Amino acid sequence: RARALLQQLPPQDCDERYCPDLSEEERRQLRAFSAQRRREALGQGLTRPVPAPCHGCPCRKCGRRLNKGDPGVSASGLGDQFWHPSCFSCHSCHQPLVDLIYFQRDGRIYCGRHHAELWRPRCASCDQLIFVEECVEAEGQRWHPEHFCCLECDEPLRGQRYVMRSGRPCCRHCFDSLFAEPCQACGDPIGADSEEATHQGLHWHARASCFCCSLCRKPLRGQPLTCHHGQLFCSETCSLGWDSSSTASDSSDSAFASAPSPHS
Ligand SMILES: [Zn+2]
Ligand SMILES: [Zn+2]
Ligand SMILES: [Zn+2]
Ligand SMILES: [Zn+2]
Ligand SMILES: [Zn+2]
Ligand SMILES: [Zn+2]
Known part of the structure; x- marks a missing residue:
């Protein structure tokens, strides 16, 4: 449960003390980002019986009707609208968010992690949001430039050639010694530089x-x-x-x- 919460609500998304390596400018941006999200998007979904005036109202997620007295989840900040408890989940990862902190955007419910990622890329290495201008992109993931490092020797690979291996970059040297397959014909390893x-x-x-x-x-x-x-x-x-x-x-x-x- 605690792990699931850390996954849903990464503390490093809202508290700079979890991000000791940030520059002053990144800290400033993280503080502003976090304050704005709290102000505009944060709430808690609470379970309560659907009251009589809302009898027959459609669930915001699935559209099926909720009857009076049924358990429904209403979201603080989103008015008199109800979800089935099983429908009150993150739009991205489908983790249930009943009785938990949620964030909303355009009437949709998100866990903290995925709401933050609507606005900011997340570094695949350190799991922190990226506030610097440039980041490295490969195979649909993103990294702080200084965190884009070889999975084996940790050499920074920014501006270097690399091979992606299970979603992580590998330098050519490590690739050749770890993963290169021998050629059936000549017997030499097929290095990252060879087709x-x-x-x-x-x-x-x-x-x-x-x-x-x-x-x-x-x-x-x-x-x-x-x-x-x-x-x-x-x-x-x-x-x-x-x-x-x-x-x-x-x-x-x-x-x-x-x-x-x-x-x-
Ligand atoms: Zn529903
Ligand atoms: Zn999520
Ligand atoms: Zn990073
Ligand atoms: Zn390496
Ligand atoms: Zn032949
Ligand atoms: Zn060969």
Whole structure:
């Protein structure tokens, strides 16, 4: 319950003491933002039986009628309007807000977290609202520029190249050592700087010298291909040729003995 409340009503959205790293200007903006929200949008939804004059009024969320005596939730500051208790929830995250602090905008109810995010982006790293002019955006998330850091080594990545991994940025160096897949053809890891081609869960450098027919070396990017035992082929003919060359590879008179092998 306490955790859910922290999630719904992040203290750092309204109290600068939870944000020790803010500049004086950011503090000023946070104070003004918080004061304005309290004044204009904050309230508490309270459960009470729907009074007789409101018999048959539609629920603000689902539109179904509430009858007199039914439990209804009325929102302080939104007049004589009622919600079903189960309908009184955040418009964004659907967390129930009965008997809790809510915020409203345009007649809709929000938890503190999502109401704040209607106005300000939230940093995906520190979970604080962003009051500085510029922020970093990637894959629908935003960061304070100085909080956009490698998930592994914590290097700031602002202005650097990076790879997104499970919604978090990773520097190229860490990406190569943590996540790079070995190329099926040359065996080297496929670093963040290289283009990668995948097929049936296997990985290749996308360059023509790696992603090519194992027998005739024809580049296969954007071409029809078949894959047998982790080897790529441009055609059934090459695939069959490879099979006979590898089974006959001890034989010096094999027609395919001189075919370059990717494992050589
Ligand atoms: Zn309803
Ligand atoms: Zn919410
Ligand atoms: Zn941040
Ligand atoms: Zn790193
Ligand atoms: Zn390769
Ligand atoms: Zn081929």
